[in-house]
Amino acid sequence: MxxxxxxxxxxxxxxxxxxxxxxxxxxxxxxxxxxxxxxxxxxxxxxxxxxxxxxxxxxxxxxxxxxxxxxxxxxxxxxxxxxxxxxxxxxxxxxxxxxxxxxxxxxxxxxxxxxxxxxxxxxxxxxxxxxxxxxxxxxxxxxxxxxxxxxxxxxxxxxxxxxxxxxxxxxxxxxxxxxxxxxxxxxxxxxxxxxxxxxxxxxxxxxxxxxxxxxxxxxxxxxxxxxxxxxxxxxxFIGRTNMFDGRVAGQSDGVLRLEVDGLGTLSVRAARTGGATATVMVRPHRVRIDPAERTANELKGRVVQSSYLGDVESVVIDVNGTRVTAERTHSGRPLTAGATVALGWGDADAYVIPQ
Amino acid sequence: MPTSSRSSEGGTRRAAAAALLTPGLLALGVSFVVPLVWLARMSLNRTVGPAELQPDVSLSSYVDVLTDGFMWEVAWHTLWLGVLVTVLAVAVSYPIALFLARTRSRLRGLLMALAIAPLLTSSVVRTFGWLILLSDDGIVNSALSTLGIIGEPLTLTNNVTGVVIALVEIMMPYAILAMIAGFGRVSKDLEDAAGSLGAGRLRCFVRITFPLSLPGVLTGALMVFVLTVSAFITPRLMGGGRVFVIATEIYDQATTTLDWPRASALAVLLLLLFGVFLVLYQRLFRMVEGR
Structure with a gap:
């Protein structure tokens, strides 16, 4: 500077x-x-x-x-x-x-x-x-x-x-x-x-x-x-986050497609990446539970644990053996462990961490 | 019922406390309070002839002591010795105590042990050690004359100089221990803060470290003063019978003159002197710690 x-x-x-x-x-x-x-x-x-x-x-x-x-x-x-x-x-x-x-x-x-x-x-x-x-x-x-x-x-x-x-x-x-x-x-x-x-x-x-x-x-x-x-x-270290390692399966129109074990293919908006693997991150509050509209990444999982914090509810969801943490601003009764939920996030909600 | 269970719990705790305190209080009572009462009683008896005393309740021994010009001289001498040894011992011990209180060296434990190791030998042994070192043909005199600094050997034993040198050294471990215990408020953060505010090392010491170490200095000083004023062995051996202090005087009155009431009266007066200094110490301590 x-x-x-x-x-x-x-x-x-x-x-x-x-x-x-x-x-x-x-x-x-x-x-x-x-x-x-x-x-x-x-x-x-x-x-x-x-x-x-x-x-x-x-x-x-x-x-x-x-x-x-x-x-x-x-x-x-x-x-x-x-x-x-x-x-x-x-x-x-x-x-x-x-x-x-x-x-x-x-x-x-x-x-x-x-x-x-x-x-x-x-x-x-x-x-x-x-x-x-x-x-x-x-x-x-x-x-x-x-x-x-x-x-x-x-x-x-x-x-x-x-x-x-x-x-x-x-x-x-x-x-x-x-x-x-x-x-x-x-x-x-x-x-x-x-x-x-x-x-x-x-x-x-x-x-x-x-x-x-x-x-x-x-x-x-x-x-x-x-x-x-x-x-x-x-x-x-900064904030809470979900991180998934995957193999690059393709890239087009600024969207990277990534194969992640258990989660399938994820789409994430990202500039060109050179490597064959990449790490994608999604903040818990960007993961939507039972989304009303369709999203670029749609998954199904089982609630493992739900922590009710008043203003938000933090939910750990098991998706084919991979844990995904989601947060939702609260509306009513918290989810119970064992419940099956749909979850999803847009391709702009995720971010590829530079290696 | 919660209240009764609480009070019976309090009762148990009180009983436990009493049980734990009893051995100590008993020991103190038998070894300290009883002799003290006996001493005070003895001081009120009257000496009627050589080694002959008559049970009485009179202040004649006190009158004798307080009207004796020589006794006042001895008392003055004792006080002066106490102050001098206290000042010197505290001054010499202060840097050591400050260093030991603040160092984070792994050798701290060892250095602490070394500083207080002299307490492991009796002061008789240490006084004899100083007698050898300071005698006319001892290490100190022969070193000084070999270096050509002195022609005649310095008289360092059988006088007050020797007593002071030996007492200062003997008191140092007590002074160091007492000061370390009293240096709790001296902290590195405070010195760093003073430094960042523009205080150099000297000003930081004068304005921050020293004032905060005063409670320790006072405690160390009281400790050394009380021990010095009541010291008997070192003034006796190192002074060669030519240094008179209250403690040696009590000993002489009790064993040579066999005037027990007079010896007891002297002891009681010395005790009162300690009381005065203890009150003084508490006043000063509150002053330096108060704000």
């Missing part, structure tokens, strides 16, 4: 006595003002990457640039980055106001300006009334808002969020998710957000970076990563 503000190039971290790099040749470009999420299972290297950006871990090789300046070897306290931790990391021996003031003190900002900026930062997170509280008197959600105010009050170049919502309960998490995104957009700060929660990543980010085993698997806008995953890992 030409207008990259934060640029990671060939970033690698290897630990002695460990065969696999924790982070391997990671290239990520983040535009100014962009909100980017590093998403992956635990141990995928996302936190290590974030800590390398922050300057808390020294990379084995590779470079980190901010605004064109190479900061790879700059110590953490000279990097000018805002950091928010999963553990909040508020200083327990200082009041809320003193916590927010700390970074300004370190920068030797004049006292009158400090007072104004602390007040503004607390206003931004709607917690101005807590300035004199002790840190131990804060709830988790308040603590994380204060941590955010503390990180942003110094106007850092980049905001780094390390699983900031993971210690909060579900309702609060959703609330704070919206708030973080609002503040990020108001301040226009370039943000890197680390999470293992794909809902958070999908909802908050301009772009996602999906990582696995120290490598970048895919970079893209949330919808693009969800709809058009580049490989099996991404397809499997």
């Amino acid at each position: 030409e207008d990259a503000y934060l640029a990671l190039s060939k970033l690698t971290k290897t630990y002695p006595n460990q065969p696999r790099s924790a982070v391997h040749d990671v290239d990520i470009d983040v535009a100014r003002g962009e909100f980017i999420s590093l998403l992956g299972p635990s141990g995928c290297g996302k936190t290590t990457t974030l800590r390398m950006i922050a300057g808390l871990i020294a990379p084995t090789s590779g470079h980190i640039r901010v605004g064109g300046t190479d900061i790879t070897n700059r110590p953490v306290h000279k990097r000018d980055m805002g950091l928010v931790f999963q553990s909040y990391a508020l200083f327990p021996h200082m009041s809320v106001g003193e916590n927010v003031d700390f970074g300004l003190q370190m920068r030797r900002v004049a006292k009158s300006e400090r007072r104004r900026r602390v007040a503004d930062a607390l206003d931004m997170v709607h917690l101005a009334h807590l300035a004199n509280r002790r840190v131990s008197q804060l709830s988790g959600g308040q603590a994380q808002r204060i941590a955010l105010a503390r990180a942003l009050v110094v106007e850092p170049t980049v905001l780094l969020l390390d699983e900031p919502l993971s210690n909060l309960d579900a309702k609060l998490r959703e609330e704070l998710r919206v708030e973080i995104r609002r503040i990020q957009q108001e301040t226009g700060i370039t943000t890197v957000f680390v999470t293992h929660d794909q809902d958070e990543a999908l909802a908050m980010s301009d772009r996602l970076v999906v990582m696995s085993e120290g490598r970048v698997e895919q970079v893209g806008e949330p919808w693009a990563v969800y709809e058009t995953p580049e490989n099996r890992f991404v397809a499997d």
Whole structure:
């Protein structure tokens, strides 16, 4: 990316006595003002990457640039980055106001300006009334808002969020998710957000970076990563999905025909594929149960299990030994195991995963 | 009936707790409370002649002790020794304790064991060890004179210098253990957060690590102070009979002068001194931990 503000190039971290790099040749470009999420299972290297950006871990090789300046070897306290931790990391021996003031003190900002900026930062997170509280008197959600105010009050170049919502309960998490995104957009700060929660990543980010085993698997806008995953890992990790391996039986008019054991021939809209085999994926909510109209792919199966979740019903169906998961928005009584159902999906509902 | 079953359950638990506490409380009572009461009672008796005491309830021993100028000197000396050894032992142990509390090295267990290994030998043995090291022709003096740093051997034994050196070393394991236990609030995340906010290593230590480690420092200091002020063996052996502290004075009064009421009164006064420091410690602890 030409207008990259934060640029990671060939970033690698290897630990002695460990065969696999924790982070391997990671290239990520983040535009100014962009909100980017590093998403992956635990141990995928996302936190290590974030800590390398922050300057808390020294990379084995590779470079980190901010605004064109190479900061790879700059110590953490000279990097000018805002950091928010999963553990909040508020200083327990200082009041809320003193916590927010700390970074300004370190920068030797004049006292009158400090007072104004602390007040503004607390206003931004709607917690101005807590300035004199002790840190131990804060709830988790308040603590994380204060941590955010503390990180942003110094106007850092980049905001780094390390699983900031993971210690909060579900309702609060959703609330704070919206708030973080609002503040990020108001301040226009370039943000890197680390999470293992794909809902958070999908909802908050301009772009996602999906990582696995120290490598970048895919970079893209949330919808693009969800709809058009580049490989099996991404397809499997983001959202729930059905994946079928098959032999290419023919291709015409942009429709690929695929022989899949148990399911027969499936039709899927796809650009030309070179190989003799292909993997097709169908998201469960695109599989229709007892469809009213005819579809390109029509199957019959037996219900193995149905999970009633209120807004949707998730149904596992056995089709000649192959399991297909379908979701239907609910209308009445859920299906019972053993029932025979028809199912189908259109050729545009499926997607061929590039090999 | 749920209420009655709950209360009988509570009764069982109380009985179990009492059963578990009894052996410890009994041991404490027999070995600590009874002698203490006996000691307090003894201090109220009156000495009528050499090694001759008369049962009484009088404060004459206390009056004797508190009006004796030499006793005040000894008390002042003891306090001063306690403060000096506490400051030195805590200062030397602090970096070790901080390192042990935070290292994630696989050698941590071994290093911990090494740090507290001196507790495996008695302080008599360790004091004799220091006597050998610090004597006029010991390793320290011969090394310094071989290097040409000193001409005459330094007098490091049979005086306060030797007592301080030996006591500091003997107290270090206690200080290290107590401080590690009190360093719970020092965390890597807090230091990382301070770093990201622009604090260099020194400012991070001054503003974050040190204030958060104060509860540990206080606990370590109290531990060392109490042990030093009541130390008998090291001042006695290392001081060569020339260093007078309250503990050695109690011993002399009890075994040489055979003035038991006076020895008991001294012991009770020392106990009161500990009480004062314990209250002081709790005040300070609440202050550093409170916010």
